[in-house]
Amino acid sequence: MENIEVKQTSKYVWEIPKTGEMLVPGCIYGDADIIKHLTDDIKAGKEWNALRQIVNVACLPGIQKASMAMSDVHPGYGFPIGGVGAFDMKTGVISVAGVGYDINCGVRTLKTDLTRNEVEKKKNELAEALFNGVPAGLGSTGDIRLPIEKIDEVLVQGAEFSVNLGYGFKEDLEYTEENGHVKGATPETVSREAKQRQFKQVGTLGSGNHYLEVQYVEQIFDEKAAEAFGLRKDQILISIHCGSRALGHQIGTDYLKTLEAASKKYKIPIRDKELVCAPIESDEGHRYFGAVNCGINAAFANRQAIAHLTRRAVKQAMGVSEESVKMLYDIGHNTAKLERHVADDGKEKQLLVMRKGATRAFGPGHDEVPKAYRKIGQPVLIGGTMGTCSYILHGTEQGMLETFGSSCHGAGRNMSREQAKREYRGEGIVNDLAKRGIVIKGHSLAGVAEEAPGAYKDVTEVVDVMHNSGIAKKVALLKPMICIKG
Amino acid sequence: MAFEYLDHEADVGIRAIADTLEGAFEDGAKAMFNTMVDIAAVHPHEKTVVGVSADSPDSLFVEFLNKLLSKADEKGYVFSQFRVRISKKGKSYNLSAEAWGEPLDVKKHKAKTEVKAATYSGLKCWSDSGKHHVQCVLDV
Numbered sequence: 001m002e003n004i005e006v007k008q009t010s011k012y013v014w015e016i017p018k019t020g021e022m023l024v025p026g027c028i029y030g031d032a033d034i035i036k037h038l039t040d041d042i043k044a045g046k047e048w049n050a051l052r053q054i055v056n057v058a059c060l061p062g063i064q065k066a067s068m069a070m071s072d073v074h075p076g077y078g079f080p081i082g083g084v085g086a087f088d089m090k091t092g093v094i095s096v097a098g099v100g101y102d103i104n105c106g107v108r109t110l111k112t113d114l115t116r117n118e119v120e121k122k123k124n125e126l127a128e129a130l131f132n133g134v135p136a137g138l139g140s141t142g143d144i145r146l147p148i149e150k151i152d153e154v155l156v157q158g159a160e161f162s163v164n165l166g167y168g169f170k171e172d173l174e175y176t177e178e179n180g181h182v183k184g185a186t187p188e189t190v191s192r193e194a195k196q197r198q199f200k201q202v203g204t205l206g207s208g209n210h211y212l213e214v215q216y217v218e219q220i221f222d223e224k225a226a227e228a229f230g231l232r233k234d235q236i237l238i239s240i241h242c243g244s245r246a247l248g249h250q251i252g253t254d255y256l257k258t259l260e261a262a263s264k265k266y267k268i269p270i271r272d273k274e275l276v277c278a279p280i281e282s283d284e285g286h287r288y289f290g291a292v293n294c295g296i297n298a299a300f301a302n303r304q305a306i307a308h309l310t311r312r313a314v315k316q317a318m319g320v321s322e323e324s325v326k327m328l329y330d331i332g333h334n335t336a337k338l339e340r341h342v343a344d345d346g347k348e349k350q351l352l353v354m355r356k357g358a359t360r361a362f363g364p365g366h367d368e369v370p371k372a373y374r375k376i377g378q379p380v381l382i383g384g385t386m387g388t389c390s391y392i393l394h395g396t397e398q399g400m401l402e403t404f405g406s407s408c409h410g411a412g413r414n415m416s417r418e419q420a421k422r423e424y425r426g427e428g429i430v431n432d433l434a435k436r437g438i439v440i441k442g443h444s445l446a447g448v449a450e451e452a453p454g455a456y457k458d459v460t461e462v463v464d465v466m467h468n469s470g471i472a473k474k475v476a477l478l479k480p481m482i483c484i485k486g
Numbered sequence: 487m488a489f490e491y492l493d494h495e496a497d498v499g500i501r502a503i504a505d506t507l508e509g510a511f512e513d514g515a516k517a518m519f520n521t522m523v524d525i526a527a528v529h530p531h532e533k534t535v536v537g538v539s540a541d542s543p544d545s546l547f548v549e550f551l552n553k554l555l556s557k558a559d560e561k562g563y564v565f566s567q568f569r570v571r572i573s574k575k576g577k578s579y580n581l582s583a584e585a586w587g588e589p590l591d592v593k594k595h596k597a598k599t600e601v602k603a604a605t606y607s608g609l610k611c612w613s614d615s616g617k618h619h620v621q622c623v624l625d626v
Binding site for chain 2 (some may be wrong): 048076077081100197208256413416444446486
C-alpha cells in the first residue's frame with residue numbers, strides 16, 4: 001500500500017515532507033477532517049487521490065517553495081483541485097494540468113440595490129427571466145454570433161470586446177481581474193478548431209458545476225471591508241460561475257499533445273501522464289501560454305456578456321435599471337499568471353503561478369486590486385454548493401507571503417458524481433430546496449443530482465480554514481434564493 | 487454495453503471492456519456520450535467520419551474521444567453508435583471511425599452534463615485474459 005506521510009505543522013497547515021524526487025515539500029491548508037478524507041483515500045487505495053497529485057506536482061522542475069493545496073482540495077487530473085504551484089521563469093515548466101481545460105473558469109459577482117424582501121415577492125418571475133435570458137445547459141448557444149475572424153478580437157480584448165458590443169459598461173472592466181484582459185494573448189497559437197467551437201458560445205453558461213445564483217447577504221463579518229466592497233445586510237447579489245467554454249477545452253486538448261512531445265524533447269521526468277509540460281521559456285511553452293491567455297480573455301468576455309444578459313433579466317423582472325446592477329468583482333480560478341513574488345532564492349521576481357481550482361487573493365496595497373478596494377485587499381469570491389451558502393473574503397498580506405496570494409475557490413467535492421447520482425435524485429433536491437425557499441431551475445435533473453449539496457464538503461469549514469489561518473479573511477456570508485444550473 | 491463509470495470525486499472516470507481494441511474504443515466513446523445524454527435515446531441517423539493518429543494506443547484513445555467532442559460541438563450533434571478501425575504504420579497508430587448520431591435535442595436525449603475534455607489522467611489501455619480494456623478521466 002502506498003504511504004504518503006502528512007505532518008501537521010500548525011493548526012491549519014500540514015506538510016508532506018520532501019522525499020524521493022520531490023523538489024519541494026507539499027503544503028496543505030486544512031483541518032483534521034479535511035486531512036483525514038485525503039489520508040483515507042490513500043488507505044483505501046483510491047485510484048485518484050489528491051495527496052499523490054500534490055507529490056507529483058512537487059516533482060515538477062522549477063517549482064518554488066511548496067506544492068500547495070487549499071482547503072477545498074480534492075482529486076483532479078494531474079494537479080489536485082485547490083492546487084497552487086509557482087514556477088521559476090528560467091527553470092520552471094507550464095502544464096495543461098495546472099490550468100485545467102476550462103481556462104479561467106471563475107466567478108463574477110454583481111451587486112444590486114434590491115433587498116431580500118423585494119426579490120422574495122417576485123422570486124419566481126426573476127427566476128423565469130434569468131432562466132430564459134441566460135443560455136445554459138448542454139449544447140446551448142449564445143445570441144452573440146461572430147464571424148470567425150472576429151474571434152481573434154475576443155481572444156485579445158477579453159471583456160472589453162463584449163462591452164464594445166453593448167454587453168456591459170466601461171466601469172465593469174475596472175472591477176474585473178486584470179481589467180478583463182490579460183496581455184500576451186496570441187490568437188495565432190489557437191487552432192481553427194478551437195475558434196470554430198467558440199463562435200456560437202460567447203455568452204453561454206455551460207453545464208456541470210456552472211451556475212448563476214441570486215443571493216442575499218445574510219451576515220457581515222467585517223464592517224469596514226463590507227463598506228469598501230459596497231455590501232450590506234439583506235442586499236441582493238448575483239453570482240455567475242462559468243469559464244471559457246469549448247474554446248478553452250480545445251486549447252487544453254490541442255496543447256496536451258504539444259506538451260507530451262515537449263516533455264520527451266526536453267527530457268522532463270513525468271510521474272503522471274496528465275502532467276506533461278514544457279519549459280516556460282521554450283517555443284512550446286510560449287505557444288501554450290499565449291493560447292492560455294487567449295482562453296483567459298475568452299472567459300472574461302463570456303462572463304461580461306452573461307452579466308449583461310443578467311442585467312436585462314433583472315430589469316425585466318424587477319423593473320430596475322441595468323446601471324443599478326453593478327460589479328463587485330470578477331476573478332478566475334483556473335489560471336496561469338505572471339506575478340511577482342518572493343522566490344526560493346529570497347529575491348522578489350516574476351514567477352508563473354498556476355492555480356487549478358484556486359482563487360487569486362491579493363492583499364491590501366497591491367496594484368492589481370481596484371482602487372476602491374485597495375486598502376482592504378482583493379475580493380475573493382467563494383462559490384458554495386447550490387442550496388448552502390457562498391462567501392466573500394478579502395486577500396491578506398499573510399496570503400501573499402504564504403500561498404503566493406491564493407485561496408480556496410469553493411466547497412470542494414467529497415463524493416464522486418456517480419455516488420451522488422446513486423444517493424440523490426434531481427427531483428428530490430429541487431423539492432427539498434423549494435421547501436427552504438430556494439428556487440432551482442436546471443437544464444438537467446441528473447446534473448442537479450451530481451451537484452447535490454451533500455456531495456460537497458461543508459463550505460463553511462473550508463472557508464474557516466482560510467480565515468483562521470489568515471490566508472484570506474471573511475467579509476460576508478451569502479445565502480441563495482434562486483439558482484440557475486447549466 | 488460494456489462500459490462502466492469509475493468513482494472520481496471531481497470528474498468522471500470511464501472504462502470500457504471488449505473483445506477487441508476497436509470494440510473497447512467504441513464502448514469508450516459510448517461511455518463518454520452517455521455522460522452527456524442518454525445515448526439509448528439518440529437515433530444513429532447520420533454518419534460523421536473522424537480520423538486521428540498517435541504514437542500509442544492510450545494516447546490514441548484520448549485523441550479519438552476529444553475529436554468526437556469537437557465534431558459533436560461543431561455540428562451541434564450527439565453520437566450513439568461507433569465503428570472504429572485501428573492500424574499501425576511504423577511507430578504511429580492510426581484510427582478512422584464512423585460516428586452515428588443526430589442533432590442534439592436536449593429534451594429527447596435527456597441532456598445530462600457537458601464533457602469538457604478527455605484527459606490523460608488515469609489513462610490506461612491494456613489486455614487481460616483476451617479482453618481489451620481502456621480507461622481515462624473525463625473533465626466535466
